[in-house]
Amino acid sequence: MNKIKKKRTRSDITFNIINYAVFAIITLICVYPFYYMIINTISSNTLSANGDINILPKGIHFENYKQVLKLKGLPVAAGISVARTVLGTACTVFASAYLGYMFTQQKMWGRKLWYRFVVITMYFNAGIIPLFLTMKSLNLTNSFWVYVIPAIVQPFNIILVKTYVESIPKSLQEAAEIDGAGFFKIFYKIVLPTCTPILATVAIFAAVAQWNSFQDTLIYVTDQKLWSLQYLLYTYINQAASLATLVKNSVGGGLNMAALATTQTPTSIRMTVSVVVVLPILFIYPLFQRFFVKGIMIGSVKG
Known part of the structure; x- marks a missing residue:
């Protein structure tokens, strides 16, 4: 039995392109804030505090997480x-x-x-x-x-x-x-x-x-x-500013340029603590995602 192939018209293709583009933009708007927080936590704290980290991380390190987890x-x-x-x-x-x-x-x-x-x-x-x-x-x-x-x-x-x-x-x-x-x-x-x-x-x-x-x-x-x-x-x-000073003092007063990039700043404190708190709940949704759409649709059909 021959399968009937539906011919896609130019309007169908245009609709699909616009549809994918709109959803791609919405996805980017939703994902970018989390991405922005993460790249700022693993980048040089001085660059992050100056607002120089927007697309790609620079001066990658993980000292922020080590210090924040000690709070x-x-x-x-x-x-x-x-x-x-x-x-x-x-x-x-x-x-x-x-x-x-x-x-x-x-x-x-x-x-x-x-x-x-x-x-x-x-x-x-x-x-x-x-x-x-x-x-x-x-x-x-x-x-x-x-x-x-x-x-x-x-x-x-x-x-x-x-x-x-x-x-x-x-x-x-x-x-x-x-x-x-x-x-x-x-x-x-x-x-x-x-x-x-x-x-x-x-x-x-x-x-x-x-x-x-x-x-x-x-x-x-x-x-x-x-x-x-x-x-x-x-x-x-x-209290991010006072916490950054506290962590800086605990590290020591003699800081060279390499150590300065990993020294805590108010921005690094805010970003890192936010990531530590947000990430665990982000991993919950994928576990239940296959049930979510079906459940919410069927549960809301009748009044």
């Missing part, structure tokens, strides 16, 4: 950020899956009322001061759990999972009920394995939000042992 509190803050991201993401995914499934069950008492009660919190909140007082009354201030508990229930994620569960044929659940499966067994054996794409999407949202968050540390935490990596980045950026 006080960085390992502890990294551990806090990793712990809150892993635990917070797991709790958010489980809560979103369970509540999304519950809100699709006709047997649930007051299902529509509770669903609307959850959704309305997307539009209204009491504000920072009442929220702080609530956290304080619950003894969550200066506690690791202030990073996890308030972020467990996310209405947007619940809506995505609920919509996805509604796309699953009801015959699967009905067949399981006929075979004697209970409510929780259906949830673990039928719903969770089927909802892998949307749960991966929720995991990406939750992980990025947890890793990038620093305002909760700013508002609720004063104990430096509980500072997250992002908040430490925030303080380091604000």
Whole structure:
């Protein structure tokens, strides 16, 4: 059987060229800031501070990373950020899956009322001061759990999972009920394995939000042992000049021209700490990318 070859017209070729060009420009705009940060961290610090590094690195060295990783509190803050991201993401995914499934069950008492009660919190909140007082009354201030508990229930994620569960044929659940499966067994054996794409999407949202968050540390935490990596980045950026002087003094006063190129500057501090914080979360997305598009599309088709 001969394959029918579709003849490409001149307008099709023109459209493809324009389309690829536009997306190439958008990709470049998105990627260049990260590339700019990285090449400035491995280039001569004097050239970087003068704004001479734009396209290619010059005077390549890796001393910035060695010095920044020695900054006080960085390992502890990294551990806090990793712990809150892993635990917070797991709790958010489980809560979103369970509540999304519950809100699709006709047997649930007051299902529509509770669903609307959850959704309305997307539009209204009491504000920072009442929220702080609530956290304080619950003894969550200066506690690791202030990073996890308030972020467990996310209405947007619940809506995505609920919509996805509604796309699953009801015959699967009905067949399981006929075979004697209970409510929780259906949830673990039928719903969770089927909802892998949307749960991966929720995991990406939750992980990025947890890793990038620093305002909760700013508002609720004063104990430096509980500072997250992002908040430490925030303080380091604000104190970049004094940190550069501190590192310079620790290296020693007698600096030659070769050593001057690797001596910390406010710019090198900002760039290097930013890269250290941003890179880990950039490696998360490729792991879930194959689920992301399918999950977000199916989870948002129905209203």
